[in-house]
Amino acid sequence: MNYKISCQDCANKQCFVQQYCFADWINRIDQSKNQAWYKRGQYIFREGDRVFGIYFIQQGKVKVVSTGLNNKEQVVRLATDGHVVGHRGYGAETYPIGAIALEDTIACFVENKLLYDAFMANPKFTYSLMMFYSIELRKTEIRLRHLAQMSIREKIANTLLYIKDIYGINEKENCLNVILNRQEIADIAGTTAEQVTRQLTDFEKEKLIAKLGKKIVLDDLEGLKKIIAAHS
Amino acid sequence: MNYKISCQDCANKQCFVQQYCFADWINRIDQSKNQAWYKRGQYIFREGDRVFGIYFIQQGKVKVVSTGLNNKEQVVRLATDGHVVGHRGYGAETYPIGAIALEDTIACFVENKLLYDAFMANPKFTYSLMMFYSIELRKTEIRLRHLAQMSIREKIANTLLYIKDIYGINEKENCLNVILNRQEIADIAGTTAEQVTRQLTDFEKEKLIAKLGKKIVLDDLEGLKKIIAAHS
DNA sequence: CGCGTCCTTGAACCGCGTCAAGCCAGGTGG
């Protein structure tokens, strides 16, 4: 399965190109875009790679990480369908962060020069991307405060809710729509795998969540929200 | 001193409007912009205020803060001439963060509707703002990782360098171009005033910095950078 | 069945936040 899905046939109606570019520009982008498949764990790009363009996630789940001391990963953001990753502006030569697929993912790559021309010709496209960044910035600033001020218990409750916000919940089983191990959750929360285990066990005892194999069932959303309520 | 400085006479050549709008649009914005003076400590806007437009800092120094538990402030960003504050998109009704002047500041306020029209008519203007957000996002993501992983010592060294990056250094005395008390530094670093005192004293003993009244002299930039080197 | 990987749990250590007391400098008033 390695054929290219053309923009006309693309199921992702969130795509900024689809929504906001003029028809002839969708065609131009369609023709020169580069589409790639990534398996779970594969890098879409790494810290330090040169920036040649930006990636639109057509379908899948991606984490944006920043590698810190002794290879400790900090997840700075989770992304999914319709989101954009990797655009750090022409100012930056190389990526300050990396992007890794959390499950099988399809991303469309559009190269810098073409993008710039599209920005100049499609005001709504540029505007929508600007808004996207603006919203991401706001979210990141809030996460910043949380990481700085929350206790471990709060951080982990918060992380569960964050994952739910981005990837949603499986209707049938009421569990998080993505499978992450303890270390990966810790990397998002900004703590260690041991603490995640401890807190998840506590949450389970308090009937806030349940474990279903590797899946996490959110039984009591309100209860989790109450834990972080002090941080609004 | 409360007259309005017109865009033609404005000394700030970094301004996105000045740089990237067509002449007739500069005039339109000039006519309807609202210019305001703020003294140190005054709010430009508060958390929860309704969003009516965005502020361009003509001149001055501003901190963007987010009030957490028991009124603890976390500084999410420092801003200065030519920067933009307060634009959180039309999606958000109210400000999730507040902006406070760190010293006397002049800001130009442009209202949402006019802005939108300007975005649609001035591609380079929109583009430049998009880039601005993109860069801010990158910086915030990096700060996120730092807050999550650095020790207090590293956080404070890092904070000093951050302040220097934004506000620069006084050529004559080699000291930071802004006066902040211990608590304000702590709010940026994500720690307490006591820890700031301790570390500054340590840094002074190690000849990395010196205290000149309320000013902080950065004697050994390389030494400070070395402290945080492990976090690249 | 045995091995590897991830999860769990306990215990020890330590960094950091908190509290409290003392200090210093600048400002004010007698």
Added chain:
DNA sequence: CCACCTGGCTTGACGCGGTTCAAGGACGCG
């Protein structure tokens, strides 16, 4: 000009929360 006062800065002591280390358990896979 000095005494006092106030607010920020400094320093020490203490206790808690969280990281780290280590050992044991559960589960899946060959």
